[in-house]
Amino acid sequence: MLTGIHVAFIGGDARQLEVIKRCIQLDAIVKLIGFDNLESNFTGATKRPLSCDVLKDADALILPIVGTDDNGYVESIFCSKQLKLQEEHIACLQDHCVVYTGMAKPYLRALLDPKNIPLVELLDRDDVAIYNSIPTVEGALMMAIQNTDITIHGSECIVLGLGRTGLSMARALHALGAHVHVGARRQEHLARIYEMGLTPFHISELRQNVTNVDFIFNTIPQLILTAEVIAQMPQSAFILDLASKPGGTDFRYAERRGIKALLAPGLPGIVAPKTAGQILAQTLSRLIAEQMISRGNQHD
Structure with missing residues (x-):
């Protein structure tokens, strides 16, 4: 009380x-x-x-x-x-x-x-961030479905970062039948990705891993999806940046290439x-x- x-x-x-x-x-x-x-x-x-x-x-x-x-x-x-x-x-x-x-x-x-x-x-706080990852993931899935013409099931998905939101995002995509690749830096995160039955790769290898991607979900709050990375992506790919503003994507270059890229921070307060x-x-x-x-x- x-x-x-x-x-x-x-x-x-x-x-x-x-x-x-x-x-x-x-x-x-x-x-x-x-x-x-x-x-x-x-x-x-x-x-x-x-x-x-x-x-x-x-x-x-x-x-x-x-x-x-x-x-x-x-x-x-x-x-x-x-x-x-x-x-x-x-x-x-x-x-x-x-x-x-x-x-x-x-x-x-x-x-x-x-x-x-x-x-x-x-x-x-870890507890708040983990609880918040639930509506964040649901909102991210909703936006991914609304902005593409393919199913998540069977798609090639990349999640960047295995923090509190990235972990929940990767797990949900895997449960929906996507082929999930997760980029991380820390060795213990790469080990956890492997243990979860997903495909790990080091962030330094991002350019090589985006050539046939359908969806990218970024949770890293720094410029990670640079022009050099986006240049390797198919034009049909969809980027959803869940990091705090200004996100981790070169949105200007994505638009120039005709790749749909959206910044979506604060999804819990919007969708639920x-x-x-x-x-x-x-x-x-x-x-x-x-x-x-x-x-x-x-x-x-």
């Missing part, structure tokens, strides 16, 4: 609604900032403006997946006016307040560091916002409860 704990939300999308519901269910005191246009009212939550008066009591401050942009603005689909998180707002937070977000840009870090406000980036929100709600409620227990132990 989160009885008596003050939780403030600033902005967000449909995923945030699931987190709000969970906090109310666990008896937290919930304040909503940037939810003016939200049609449904949550019993047990109050809508407030972005001000020091609202933030000074917060034990936990929850921001959207991308906490702020490079200029400090917080995205909210439920608010028509802009929300900008500034130094004066952070100065109001209590020392024990923890800020939760999906990922933090330098602007947010620069605000929090001088006051030593704890920051938790949820997308850095309710499930993605429930994943965040489960993790956040546990972390906030642990935070309060830890704080109580420090005061004993």
Whole structure:
């Protein structure tokens, strides 16, 4: 339970609604900032403006997946006016307040560091990333089917990277009957790919492995699908880049060659916002409860 704990939300999308519901269910005191246009009212939550008066009591401050942009603005689909998180707002937070977000840009870090406000980036956590790989893979399969005229079954697929998303992607493609080749760098990843019954290759050999590919799913957040690599691919190939912006593909050259290449970061919030929100709600409620227990132990 989160009885008596003050939780403030600033902005967000449909995923945030699931987190709000969970906090109310666990008896937290919930304040909503940037939810003016939200049609449904949550019993047990109050809508407030972005001000020091609202933030000074917060034990936990929850921001959207991308906490702020490079200029400090917080995205909210439920608010028509802009929300900008500034130094004066952070100065109001209590020392024990923890800020939760999906990922933090330098602007947010620069605000929090001088006051030593704890920051938790949820997308850095293995549990959240593994859970999120489920809607990511489902969304990736949907996009692959929509943008091609062949079945995944029997196709030649390449997955780049065997991280949390790459592993789930490779497993799903294999289960659908694709011929799956996985590119990785680490020897233990190459061994795992072999153990899974897939075809491993080292990233340095990518150019040689794309000559008859139908689908490429990239999860590596650096330029990996260069013009030199794309030049070796058949024009009918489809590239789906799942890495964070700007992705790992030379999209300009892919377009010039007539190869369809799409950047699709953040698929969980697009294809399954309710499930993605429930994943965040489960993790956040546990972390906030642990935070309060830890704080109580420090005061004993």
